[in-house]
Amino acid sequence: MLTAEENERLTRVGPGTPVGKLFRHYWQPIAPMQQLRERRVMPIRLYGQDMVLFLDGKGRMGLVDDRCAHRLVKLDCARTNDAGIRCPYHGWTFDTTGQCVDQPAEPAGSTFKDRVQIGAYHVQELAGLIFAYIGPDPVPLLPHWDRLVWDDVYRVIAYAIVPCNWLQCMENTPDAIHTIYLHGEFFQTWLGEQGIPKSDPRWALASGFQKPIIKHEYGMHKYGLHRGWLIEGQSETANTWTSSSPLVFPNTHVTSGSGRHDFGWRVPIDDTHTMQVVLRSFQPGNGVKVPKQDVVPYYEMPVRDEAGNFLSLDTVNGQDFMAWTMQGEIMDRTKERLGDSDRGVIAYRQLIRDQIERVEAGMTPINVFRDPAENVQIDLPTVLDRGHAWGYAADGSYIRGSVTAADRLPEDVANEIEDLYVEAARRKNMLVEV
Ligand code: FES
Ligand SMILES: [Fe+2]
Numbered sequence: 001m002l003t004a005e006e007n008e009r010l011t012r013v014g015p016g017t018p019v020g021k022l023f024r025h026y027w028q029p030i031a032p033m034q035q036l037r038e039r040r041v042m043p044i045r046l047y048g049q050d051m052v053l054f055l056d057g058k059g060r061m062g063l064v065d066d067r068c069a070h071r072l073v074k075l076d077c078a079r080t081n082d083a084g085i086r087c088p089y090h091g092w093t094f095d096t097t098g099q100c101v102d103q104p105a106e107p108a109g110s111t112f113k114d115r116v117q118i119g120a121y122h123v124q125e126l127a128g129l130i131f132a133y134i135g136p137d138p139v140p141l142l143p144h145w146d147r148l149v150w151d152d153v154y155r156v157i158a159y160a161i162v163p164c165n166w167l168q169c170m171e172n173t174p175d176a177i178h179t180i181y182l183h184g185e186f187f188q189t190w191l192g193e194q195g196i197p198k199s200d201p202r203w204a205l206a207s208g209f210q211k212p213i214i215k216h217e218y219g220m221h222k223y224g225l226h227r228g229w230l231i232e233g234q235s236e237t238a239n240t241w242t243s244s245s246p247l248v249f250p251n252t253h254v255t256s257g258s259g260r261h262d263f264g265w266r267v268p269i270d271d272t273h274t275m276q277v278v279l280r281s282f283q284p285g286n287g288v289k290v291p292k293q294d295v296v297p298y299y300e301m302p303v304r305d306e307a308g309n310f311l312s313l314d315t316v317n318g319q320d321f322m323a324w325t326m327q328g329e330i331m332d333r334t335k336e337r338l339g340d341s342d343r344g345v346i347a348y349r350q351l352i353r354d355q356i357e358r359v360e361a362g363m364t365p366i367n368v369f370r371d372p373a374e375n376v377q378i379d380l381p382t383v384l385d386r387g388h389a390w391g392y393a394a395d396g397s398y399i400r401g402s403v404t405a406a407d408r409l410p411e412d413v414a415n416e417i418e419d420l421y422v423e424a425a426r427r428k429n430m431l432v433e434v
Helices: 004-011 018-023 033-039 166-170 178-193 201-209 316-325 340-360 411-427
Strands: 028-032 041-046 049-055 061-065 100-102 120-126 129-133 154-162 213-221 224-231 252-257 260-270 273-282 298-300
Touching: 004 018, 004 166, 004 340, 018 340, 028 033, 028 041, 028 260, 028 273, 033 041, 033 049, 033 129, 041 260, 049 129, 154 316, 154 411, 166 260, 166 273, 166 316, 178 201, 178 316, 213 340, 224 340, 273 316, 273 411
Parallel strands: 154 298
Antiparallel strands: 028 129, 041 049, 049 061, 061 120, 120 129, 154 273, 213 224, 252 260, 260 273
């Protein structure tokens, strides 16, 4: 349980707030690159601040304040040209640094435009995602977490706009126990209600989650919070116990199945909206070459329809969206009742408090990288969180559909990925035909 003041301190992300200042030390994913290529101009809201992301006619990316400096038209409706983003009202144009470079109705030779700028922020592309940094100088390096720079994986980006505060989304990650009930028991109930046949791979996924967790511990990890889980039938030599898949501070989680890896962010849009971004990396192995991707495909995971029905309950992410939004817009932690099984949530809150205090003391929080040598590739453990719930079975066999069963990927993307796994399994004679 928290006091109302503590709850505010840990949840609010606007400028000048404790956690808002902490977040402004980190790069965050704001959009899939391919989505920007298609749209050219996109409104972006990060930590409650409104901006506009654009791609100019020469392929340069810009992230600038959302309003034109002239008479404050929101630039969401603007178009781009070779020079930058051009306001539709009177044609003022701003380049990727926010400098005004054209005022077509001003007299020839006017130097007015040279004295007009709008705020501009740092953006970089990596692994098919656009990352933004809107915090203080000096700008840190965009972290090269291993999942972002591996070159032998097939990547897909999934995102969702979840209408609740970021912290309740993140508190899901150091909460091992919810996986048994939400992704195991509830998932199976839902599959039964829908009359889904038992041959559907989602049943295997759900029953994998229902295996009891007999021990779970949390502690500091170099990059965040260590999560040690022991599932029934495993010994303390299991890598879920010894190696951990850490919560990467401040807002990233790592999940692995057999032959696939998810790296996910809960990005604070504002105090009551969070963008869940998941970079899914598929790694079929067995010598199967993954095709080079010029474009990383992306898709949106729907959360609710207008009537309030949850739309993605057949996916692990969608089950989480239901739980988080049903906690309220900003969960009222003055009313919660935490038990022994909530140790991970308590440890994570303490880690946030510790890092807020570092920032308040003028120090740099963890996971701010400035040394390029350290940032070539930052390796994270790869742990099968729930045994073989995703992808290959424990004996290495494969049934078509298993690795993408929980994701609701676009059909053509899922088929391309499944073909790779089927080919990999065939090479080892491990394909199970059903
Ligand atoms: S309001 Fe944008 S150019 Fe006039
Ligand atoms: Fe979950």
